[in-house]
Amino acid sequence: MKLKEFDKPSYSLNGIEGFPYGAEDGSDDYSGGDLSFQSMELDPCIATNELKISVGTWNVAGRTPIGSLEVDLDEWLNLKNAADIYVLGFQEIVPLKTKTVIGVEDPKVARRWNQLIGRTLNSRGAYPWFTTPMQNSIPGGHNGYLGNPHSEDRKVYNKHGGNSMTEGWQIQEGEKYTLLASKKMVGIFISVWIRQELPRKYHVSNVKVCPVACGIMGCLGNKGSVAVSMLIEGTSFCFVTAHLAAGEKMNDKGRRNHQVAEIFKRTCFPRTPEDRYSHPLTILGHDRIFWFGDLNYRLSLEGSSARRLIVGQDWKALQQFDQLRKEREGGAFEGWKEGNIEFAPTYKYPASNCIKYSGGHPSRSGKKQRTPAWCDRILWYGKGVKQLQYFRSESKFSDHRPVSALFSTQIEIKSSSTGLIALHNMPKALLATDHGKSKRNEESKSTLLSLLTKDKEGS
DSSP states (O other), rough: OOOOOOOOOOEEEOOOOOOSSSOTOOOOOOOOOOOEEEEEESSTTTTEEEEEEEEEEEEEOOOOOOOGHHHHHHHTTTGOOOOSSSEEEESSSSSOHHHHHHHHHTTTHHHHHOOOOOOOOEEEETTTOOOOOOSBBHHHHHHHHOOOOOHHHHHHHHTTTTTTTTTTTTTTOOOSSEEEEEEETTTTEEEEEETTTTTHHEEEEEEEEEEOOGGGGGSSSEEEEEEEEEETTTTTEEEEEOOOOOSSHHHHHHHHHHHHHHHHHHOOOOOOOOOOOOOOOOGGGSEEEEEEEEEEBBBSOOOOHHHHHTTOOOHHHHHHHHHHHHHHHHHHTTBBBOOOOOOOOOOOOOOOOOOSSSSSOOOSSOOOOOOOOOEEEEESSSSSSSEEEEEEEEOOOHHHHHHHHEEEEEEEOOOSSSOOOOGGGGOOOGOOOOOOOHHHHHHHHHHHHHTTTGGGGOO
């Protein structure tokens, strides 16, 4: 089935260049681990490197971030096992009221979250990494941020119509991580940070964002997704954070599946004249894909029975009733992978109580009696990805517990010659090739057919 082209343009960060390869002192060492080259056995013309990527999701229940959350973020980001790239997805960073859903976007809350994330990643130092809005906002009035906010960078935005940061990118002394991309759509928010050495070692290009609103009436942003696409050397990455339809009824699961199909159909990363290298247009065209968020899939189990299994910490038995697991076996997410869940369900808690779930006893107030569920999940698709950790944090800030996963992933460094190569000697034309495209398309085709035929269930 052919994907429908998404007719709204996205803005991009094309070709982060101008860096010496290696640190300023001439060394290639940094605390993120060994990024030395290694050759692939199957193809002597391709070298691969390993990167660590941390992916996190957190529904913050419409609450404004406060400074004391740095302790909670430190646990969630797992800084003791630091990654090269952090991709954080939030849901409900604003209350989902009429004013926020249909009104003009306010970037202040997203800015506060970025401030808090930046302080935590950069050891709480006062570093000038924080972004300001792009001169040309992303379509639909949803404020987006790409790259560093220094005055020279803003001039580059003006010069290139909001699409390019090729000449203006700057790394600040003392920084550990730099904000690469950030995007808010109503309450859905994604924030992508990279270790500052990364652009010096690898060619990072074609950073693009695409929001898809599929909430009320199928078009409002109270539910939907925000996706980020990028190239690192010869490997394409797509990160999709989503907030899907809530509810425990069977037709609610159908609505979630329908929204997944809509996100696949409507997410697109159009090519622009400024793009120097070819990149995938759709989610499933990418080499490495991560889908995470408050996916809202529930347990098909009566509440008291679910609580007995939770008390006994019998996660394996509880997962037999997990809706998302069944969707991965032959539904909306067929073929997608998820790590072993060895933690308690992440929803629903009273914000002031980190021990007991809501709705454990009959309520005289008429409040909903929800069965606990693993609503907050992290999935991946594609080869060359290994999950190292999958855990939940215990922050009491929200009625959801934040979830995080650490991945080891391969990126391809392409060369026309065998053996190990230096990046600055690499022909740039080779970065535009799409190694393994036919195999990836075959693998994506079967998944697409499965995904796009499931939208009937939610209609």
